[in-house]
Amino acid sequence: MAKQTARTSIPNCPSVSVLQGATQAPVARFEIHYHQVLDPKGQILGPIPEFAKNSETLIGFYRNMFKTRAFDTKAIALQRRGQLGTYASCLGQEAVGTAIGSCMRKEDVLLPAYREYAAQFLRGVRMQDILLYWGGNETGMNFEIPRRDFPICIPIASQAPHAVGVGYAIRLRREQRVAVCVLGDGGTSKGDFYEAINAAGVWDLPIVFVVANNQWAISMPRNAQSRAETLAQKAIAAGIAGEQVDGNDVIALYERIEKALIKARNGHGPTLIEALTYRLSDHTTADDASRYRSESEVAQWWRADPLVRLRRYLSNQGNWSEKAEKELEFESQQEVERAVREYLDIPAQPAGSMFDHLYASLPESLEWQRRSAIQGGRQDD
Amino acid sequence: MTEVTLLDAVNLALAREMSADPAVVVFGEDVGRNGGVFRATAGLQERFGAERVFDTPLSETLIAGMAIGMAAEGLKPVAEIQFLGFVYSTIDQIVNHAGRLRNRTRGRLGCPMVMRVPFGGGIHAPEHHSESTEAIFAHIPGIRVVIPSSPHRAYGLLLAAIRNPDPVIFLEPKRIYRLFKQEIEDNGEELPLDTCFLLREGSDVTLVSWGAMIHETRIAAERLSDSGIEAEVIDLATIKPLDMKTILTSVEKTGRCVIVHEAARTCGVGAEVAAGLAESGLMSLMAPVERVTGYDTVMPLYQLEKQYLPGVDRIVAAAHRTLES
Numbered sequence: 001m002a003k004q005t006a007r008t009s010i011p012n013c014p015s016v017s018v019l020q021g022a023t024q025a026p027v028a029r030f031e032i033h034y035h036q037v038l039d040p041k042g043q044i045l046g047p048i049p050e051f052a053k054n055s056e057t058l059i060g061f062y063r064n065m066f067k068t069r070a071f072d073t074k075a076i077a078l079q080r081r082g083q084l085g086t087y088a089s090c091l092g093q094e095a096v097g098t099a100i101g102s103c104m105r106k107e108d109v110l111l112p113a114y115r116e117y118a119a120q121f122l123r124g125v126r127m128q129d130i131l132l133y134w135g136g137n138e139t140g141m142n143f144e145i146p147r148r149d150f151p152i153c154i155p156i157a158s159q160a161p162h163a164v165g166v167g168y169a170i171r172l173r174r175e176q177r178v179a180v181c182v183l184g185d186g187g188t189s190k191g192d193f194y195e196a197i198n199a200a201g202v203w204d205l206p207i208v209f210v211v212a213n214n215q216w217a218i219s220m221p222r223n224a225q226s227r228a229e230t231l232a233q234k235a236i237a238a239g240i241a242g243e244q245v246d247g248n249d250v251i252a253l254y255e256r257i258e259k260a261l262i263k264a265r266n267g268h269g270p271t272l273i274e275a276l277t278y279r280l281s282d283h284t285t286a287d288d289a290s291r292y293r294s295e296s297e298v299a300q301w302w303r304a305d306p307l308v309r310l311r312r313y314l315s316n317q318g319n320w321s322e323k324a325e326k327e328l329e330f331e332s333q334q335e336v337e338r339a340v341r342e343y344l345d346i347p348a349q350p351a352g353s354m355f356d357h358l359y360a361s362l363p364e365s366l367e368w369q370r371r372s373a374i375q376g377g378r379q380d381d
Numbered sequence: 382m383t384e385v386t387l388l389d390a391v392n393l394a395l396a397r398e399m400s401a402d403p404a405v406v407v408f409g410e411d412v413g414r415n416g417g418v419f420r421a422t423a424g425l426q427e428r429f430g431a432e433r434v435f436d437t438p439l440s441e442t443l444i445a446g447m448a449i450g451m452a453a454e455g456l457k458p459v460a461e462i463q464f465l466g467f468v469y470s471t472i473d474q475i476v477n478h479a480g481r482l483r484n485r486t487r488g489r490l491g492c493p494m495v496m497r498v499p500f501g502g503g504i505h506a507p508e509h510h511s512e513s514t515e516a517i518f519a520h521i522p523g524i525r526v527v528i529p530s531s532p533h534r535a536y537g538l539l540l541a542a543i544r545n546p547d548p549v550i551f552l553e554p555k556r557i558y559r560l561f562k563q564e565i566e567d568n569g570e571e572l573p574l575d576t577c578f579l580l581r582e583g584s585d586v587t588l589v590s591w592g593a594m595i596h597e598t599r600i601a602a603e604r605l606s607d608s609g610i611e612a613e614v615i616d617l618a619t620i621k622p623l624d625m626k627t628i629l630t631s632v633e634k635t636g637r638c639v640i641v642h643e644a645a646r647t648c649g650v651g652a653e654v655a656a657g658l659a660e661s662g663l664m665s666l667m668a669p670v671e672r673v674t675g676y677d678t679v680m681p682l683y684q685l686e687k688q689y690l691p692g693v694d695r696i697v698a699a700a701h702r703t704l705e706s
């Protein structure tokens with residue numbers, strides 16, 4: 001595999017000859033390609049990618065999507081019962097996270113927004129960690145396994161510049177790692193996003209940006225966010241590769257993201273992948289989507305469900321059965337229930353914990369505040 | 382007269398001023414079709430049309446920056462930032478432009494904008510949704526920072542903010558959005574900016590607070606009264622510019638002062654009040670000034686938010702301490 005090389009020479013500014021040319025000659029053209037392998041009916045279009053010939057790989061995808069959905073359903077139920085705070089559902093977007101998590105290597109870095117549980121589970125984040133986070137306990141973001149992955153990021157697109165920093169650090173050390181940054185369609189309206197893809201292009205950094213375009217940013221539909229026909233084409237202005245993928249087709253997603261990862265790993269720069277998916281749930285448990293979108297629209301997207309189409313394909317190939325489905329259902333339920341029990345058993349952190357990780361070591365001048373917090377707010381010393 | 386919540390009062394004031402003044406426009410994320418994530422702008426788009434009440438692409442820098450452009454053009458923009466946790470990218474616009482457009486152009490261009498932002502903890506909200514960082518804005522020259530603590534003051538102060546010829550950051554304490562109702566008359570009457578409100582008279586100790594903490598502060602005053610201590614309660618309301626006069630007058634009478642705020646302690650607005658007392662009220666003070674505040678920590682996620690937020694007990698204890706000296 002090619003070793004990454006840093007660009008050492010300072011690029012020159014263009015010579016004055018750029019000013020000479022035919023009047024009105026086009027100076028830039030672009031095309032955005034759309035990738036789909038498995039259509040909503042579960043039929044393969046075109047040649048089957050090599051990895052997808054292995055049914056175990058596809059079953060692995062299906063299992064992760066299924067478990068993620070079981071988790072999601074349970075999390076919403078917990079919130080409704082008052083056992084969890086506001087929760088952001090990933091219903092309908094399981095393929096995006098599953099593909100990301102499946103093609104990343106352990107040593108890569110994930111910079112998620114807040115609906116990428118499917119990817120995080122594959123990275124080794126536990127279900128109870130996600131519950132702890134939405135359940136109001138910081139310990140959920142202290143991942144045991146993906147130690148370098150970033151925590152859930154709520155301020156929209158603010159993680160995108162972090163990916164540039166991660167990518168830069170990787171390149172500086174000549175490592176073959178990649179940063180994968182996920183954000184939403186709404187996030188592409190923010191300067192943070194534009195600034196990040198621009199800089200990633202300037203330095204050819206090993207980054208894959210995935211825009212999980214779920215068609216909505218709370219009540220704002222995709223077309224109210226931008227007049228651009230695709231969000232992928234924003235990459236063009238940044239001088240990096242951009243493409244669109246059916247975000248409910250885990251096979252196409254895996255194929256394209258994997259390709260982008262290899263490219264980045266080999267020092268050939270960043271890629272922006274727009275995954276076309278749909279938020280089947282409310283924005284969060286604090287939202288009521290019926291106020292701003294029609295049931296028929298949602299129903300239409302249910303027909304593009306990423307789980308259903310992969311199950312159809314697997315069944316048609318004779319690689320999935322009712323029995324396997326039942327077993328997976330049982331297994332998922334067990335796993336989710338176990339995670340819920342663990343989550344519910346974890347007591348709140350003590351008040352003093354507010355100070356535990358404020359700094360690497362607490363400045364002397366804040367000691368009294370910590371003591372005061374421990375004593376329930378006595379400030380008389 | 383209608384009984385309304387603080388949230389309703391905001392909505393009423395917006396509707397009132399939109400009908401009175403065609404220059405008023407309302408915009409932000411999810412404020413139009415959705416009526417705001419808290420419903421503060423509910424019904425406004427139906428009533429005033431999608432040109433005057435509109436959703437923006439997801440960009441706070443844009444929201445603040447375009448408000449400045451509109452204001453310079455003579456519109457009266459009332460922009461909403463969904464939560465204070467998402468306001469920080471606007472600070473470039475607020476510091477470098479909103480707060481100094483008038484000054485830079487020697488009065489030629491003004492900036493009559495309002496930026497409404499829900500803030501504060503106590504409702505089990507997710508990360509970044511509970512902070513109280515009002516002091517960041519209070520530090521910026523050329524802007525006003527206004528925080529209502531009741532439906533009545535929300536209505537009157539928001540009207541004043543919209544009518545004011547200079548930029549106002551209007552911070553809405555979301556913990557008390559729906560906590561209680563008050564009778565208010567939707568008569569378009571504003572309340573004065575740049576002045577504190579005396580909410581309770583007392584001779585023994587002055588309690589100074591603002592926003593949602595006024596609620597705990599008033600309960601503390603009642604508790605103190607049960608043990609024979611009469612506290613004066615002052616709502617700062619406009620935290621910048623600060624009306625020290627009302628506070629000094631009160632402390633002249635009581636000789637004691639407890640400042641209560643939800644925000645972190647260091648460089649909080651309480652520090653400014655305490656400095657004002659040290660400068661101009663030292664001779665009246667019979668005890669050191671006490672501050673009851675949030676800790677200098679990151680706002681914890683909700684399992685510990687109760688431990689973070691100053692409660693009634695801490696206020697009462699601090700008042701007692703001032704009386705011991």
Ligand SMILES: Cc1ncc(C[n+]2csc(CCOP(=O)(O)OP(=O)(O)O)c2C)c(N)n1
Pocket residue numbers: 115154155156157183184185186187188214216217218279283410439441463467
């Ligand atoms: C900077 C910022 N502004 C506003 C918000 C409030 N908010 C939370 S999610 C959201 C919409 C995000 O839409 P999108 O980027 O498409 O992601 P999705 O929720 O659809 O996954 C908004 C406006 C926020 N979290 N951060």
Ligand SMILES: [Mg+2]
Pocket residue numbers: 184185186212213214215216217218
């Ligand atoms: Mg979206």
